[in-house]
Amino acid sequence: MSSSAPRFGVNYTPSQGWFHHWLDFDLDAVRGDLDSIAGLGLDHIRVFPLWPLFQPNRTLIRPRAVEQLVQLADAAAERGLDVNVDGLQGHLSSFDFLPAWTRTWHRRNMFTDPDVVSGQAEYLRTLAAALADRPNFIGMTIGNEINQFSGPPHPDPDPVTPDRAGEWLRRLLDACEEGAPGRLHLHAEYDAAWYQDGHAFTPAHAARIGAVTAVHSWVFNGTAQRHGRTGTATEHHAAYMIELSKAWALEPHRPVWLQEVGAPAPLIPPEHAAEFTEATVANALDCEDVWGVTWWCSHDVSRELADFPELEYGLGLLTNDRQVKPAGRSIARLVREVRGRDHRPAPRTTALAVDTGDDETSPHRATCAPGGAFFEAFARLTAEGHRPAVVLSSLAADTMHLAARGITEVLHPHDVR
Template sequence: MRIFPVWPWIQPGRGHLRSSAVDDVRQLVRIAARLGLDVCVDLVQGHLSSFDFVPSWALTWHRASVFEDRRVRDGLRAYVTAMVDELAGEPGVFAFTLGNEVNNLWPANPTSVDASTGWAAELVEVVREHARTGQQVIHSLFDDAFYAPDHPFGPQDVVRLGDVSSVHSWVFNGTSAVDGPLGPATTSHAAYLAELAVACGGPDRPVWLQEVGAPLPDVPLEHAAEFVRRTVASVTALPQLVGITWWCSHDVDRRQLDFPDREYDLGLFTVDHRAKPAADALRAAIARAREARPAAAPRPVLTAPDDILRHPRSRGSVAPGSEFHRAWVAAGRQPDGSVIPARIQLP
């Protein structure tokens, strides 16, 4: 599972890291280990469910870009160093992610493609220096990195930094408008995004579907279980896939105000811990995937219209609903409506 320490609650001052807060994170990791759960610690939150958490020493009278300002970056180095030093020795920690979808901190924090890459590369090296041998380091970005022409974070960061390419698949990005909650474009979007990561990173680099969920109203509750089944079946056809993490464990209590409406009902469990149909469907789908990973078989190959690594302003040509995306869905569509993901190559 992924856990999300909130950055300013642990580092309220640039030179002040609260040891009791770090102890709380360690205790959570140990509880997870006792329950047989391995943990990926997302370090810089940063951003969670539409809320930004940035410490006061980077706001108001001290406002500076998290990505560009050297003072803030030095503070982040100290934070990441301390967290990894304290948690790397926990046997249940298998990975560290730099932060949850840190590209959501832009445009509030100005940056450029070069600055974003330098920021992430610096922190990846900090984690490597302090993590134990075998622990993975991962850079997490939401999908504008692959789709948005003017976005100052690019696919090269996902597929070249760290040990695994992580992708976050959310069909409210326009995909569900293509063919509805159970259409082949919608239920294969996770596979499409993962295959784009393979095309950019090469066939030998593993891919982690680090976030995927069934958001309302794009996927109505009565279709959520089937959406889960079809999504998992499609994405697990990729040989590079090494894991799926569903967002998220529990619904958000509606007494917690000001979340976007879709954020309240994304859980596999209700607020009072009752499993929802999507939870049962996910358990069954993962069991099937583990028992029978598909044998390697020829898949159709499509060449993207542009090299989005070399020409990031062309990213719109592969975005959901684009001519290429629709052709990819059609190439892999089966008579029952499922999609066997076609391979993608860059020109």
């Protein structure tokens, strides 16, 4: 188990033009944004190329776009910021960005069509290789919550089975590794992977494939609606997802990256965003093996841009004109407090056993979702002052597994009143 302080970063949303800034790339504007991010004391950013702009044809990966990505990474290095790159965008803030060679007249399944997957692999390999010699390059994330394309509620999904989804993930992570050997390459899903029965991307995929487990914690998924903005389940949702993810990990101390978490209005009103931010981060850091926390997002979306869901406009730690918001000041203070000191949360000795059916495909994940029996039992235990871990029911009597994780007591949801 690591005693090093966790990483603190932000998902970089450009203050000018949002992610459309790739169309009119302005390195000076990027530098100004990165200055404001570095001013918060953060140590890394997560960056989002738009896939159709970088690979507009299956056999054309635009050299100029790749060069601009490298320029952004170099500008980050000058400000002490490391860079993780999400390749397949994919999906951002309710908008889909898919190249024309996968849609309409060229409609092909993005997870199973051999030509599409080959093109994706070459794209990810190319981006990784372009950054492989940069010391501040953390590694690649395959894409942003790309699991949302695999089934409902997406309006035009690319269906895939869990087996094929696992094959797709491994193929594309291998391509990242070929491009930049030895870096931290991973994949990241939105919470359907943990909460939605029958979803093709599974907890086992998340916790067993890639260098670290990524979780994206958003309380607009029913958590804040049921429990309120100061409810235990709301303020501990990120910590819950971290602990839930560990149940499926094959290594007892596999790192977990809280790669996306934010304070969505109106469920978290702007005047309470700082309070929610502090509680969420503090509770997440009470979990062992946290690689880092990466807040969503750096800068607000400009009101000049139309058709975003209302909550998306105000999620930044900084305003659209780079002024620090109260949540940004909270993050900066937390970074100062945590950085440089020994970080070793106490082991969670009491575990709650989760049963989602088959451990590989987890057909009964709804129990883990807000309102589900397991979710609510975990929240009740936490509200009573316990610090529960999570263990698969199939391992609840495995003394070697429990000992490796420091677990001395196992409860089941029906034990929690």
